[in-house]
Structures are given as structure tokens and as C-alpha cells.
Amino acid sequence: MENSAIQPCCDPIENPSVERVALANLPTEWGDFQIAGYRSLISKEEYVVLFKGEMNRETPTLVRIHSQCLTGDVFGSTKCDCGEQLHTTLQMIQQEGRGAIVYQQQEGRGIGILNKIRAYALQDQGADTVEANERLGLAVDLRDYQQCAEILFDLGLCNVKVISNNPLKLQALEDAGLKIVERVSIEVDSAEDAAGYLRTKKEKMGHLLELNRN
Numbered sequence: 001m002e003n004s005a006i007q008p009c010c011d012p013i014e015n016p017s018v019e020r021v022a023l024a025n026l027p028t029e030w031g032d033f034q035i036a037g038y039r040s041l042i043s044k045e046e047y048v049v050l051f052k053g054e055m056n057r058e059t060p061t062l063v064r065i066h067s068q069c070l071t072g073d074v075f076g077s078t079k080c081d082c083g084e085q086l087h088t089t090l091q092m093i094q095q096e097g098r099g100a101i102v103y104q105q106q107e108g109r110g111i112g113i114l115n116k117i118r119a120y121a122l123q124d125q126g127a128d129t130v131e132a133n134e135r136l137g138l139a140v141d142l143r144d145y146q147q148c149a150e151i152l153f154d155l156g157l158c159n160v161k162v163i164s165n166n167p168l169k170l171q172a173l174e175d176a177g178l179k180i181v182e183r184v185s186i187e188v189d190s191a192e193d194a195a196g197y198l199r200t201k202k203e204k205m206g207h208l209l210e211l212n213r214n
């Protein structure tokens with residue numbers, strides 16, 4: 001085994017359920033990235049991944065699965081911390097010179113933008129994010145991260161440093177065979193509006209947040 005040093009350290013995923021469709025350069029205000037588009041072979045779902053630097057299986061690499069949040073990512077909503085998390089992650093990857101963000105287009109944890117606005121209307125009347133979904137008869141979290149893990153693997157990664165507070169995402173990456181060498185917590189300075197939302201994420205959804213800052 002003279003080439004053992006360059007053997008992949010993860011077992012290849014058999015019969016991956018995603019395929020890469022296109023790859024291009026994407027200069028951003030945080031730095032130059034590459035952008036790749038993937039499609040699911042088992043659903044209509046599409047994924048985008050922004051990455052930077054050489055992707056290889058050995059080097060522990062910053063990764064994040066970011067779930068689309070139109071209100072936070074695009075409109076700068078202060079009801080949640082999604083936009084700040086996305087931008088902080090881009091800065092972290094830019095600084096490190098290497099990393100990848102899988103952008104999962106499952107708005108509102110999979111319920112879709114229209115239901116999310118319905119849920120916001122209930123929150124206007126005092127419900128928290130979990131109660132609002134339950135009142136609308138929607139699951140609290142419909143997301144499936146298996147394909148996000150497959151995309152990271154397809155990019156050429158194995159040892160990952162995951163930027164996430166969500167234990168479900170960490171578990172999904174491990175289940176898909178990626179090796180988590182570190183969990184990088186992300187706590188952005190979120191607006192006061194988001195405080196209740198973050199408390200619900202911590203207390204009802206098991207997110208690993210400190211929430212001890214003012």
C-alpha cells in the first residue's frame with residue numbers, strides 16, 4: 001500500500017442521490033468563491049454550494065449547511081439570525097481560505113415561504129416558532145440533510161469542521177460518513193427581536209446555544 005497516504009479516509013457514498021449540474025466562479029463582497037449547482041436524483045430539490053480553496057479528504061475543512069431563509073438572508077429580517085449566520089460563515093471561510101456552505105433551499109425548515117408567513121402571523125399574536133408550526137399542523141422540522149452531506153462528499157471532503165448549533169445537522173453528516181473533527185459554534189450578535197426565537201431553538205429544538213450575552 002505505497003499510496004496509503006492519499007487513500008480517501010471516508011468510504012465513498014454508494015449510489016449518491018445528487019448530481020452536480022454546473023460550476024462557476026462567484027466573486028462576492030466577502031471574497032472570491034466558486035458556486036456549484038446540484039440536483040437531487042430522487043426529488044425536485046436543488047442545492048447550491050459556495051466553496052473556496054482546495055477540497056480534499058484529509059484537511060479538516062470548515063463547512064456549514066445553511067437552510068434558506070428568504071426573510072433573513074435577503075431581507076435582513078431581525079426575527080431570526082439566519083442572515084448574520086450566513087454572512088459570518090462566508091467571512092470565516094474567506095479568512096481561512098478554505099471551506100464550503102451548502103445552501104439548502106428548504107425555506108422555513110421545509111414548510112415553504114407561504115406557510116412561514118402564516119406562522120409569523122401567529123407569532124405576531126404571541127405564539128413561539130414551534131407553537132406556530134404546530135397550530136398550522138406543520139412539522140417543526142421537515143428538513144433532511146443526507147443530500148447535503150453527499151454534496152460535501154462529492155466536493156472531495158471527508159474531515160470537516162462543522163459550523164452549526166444544530167445537533168440534527170451534525171448527526172446527519174456523521175450518518176452520511178463524514179468525519180466531524182470539530183464543531184465550530186456560531187453565535188452572532190442578533191437583534192433583540194430574535195431573542196425569543198433563539199430561546200425557542202435552544203429550549204425546544206435542542207440547539208447548542210449559550211444565550212448568556214446581553
Ligand SMILES: [Zn+2]
Nearest residue numbers: 069072080082
Ligand atoms: Zn431565518
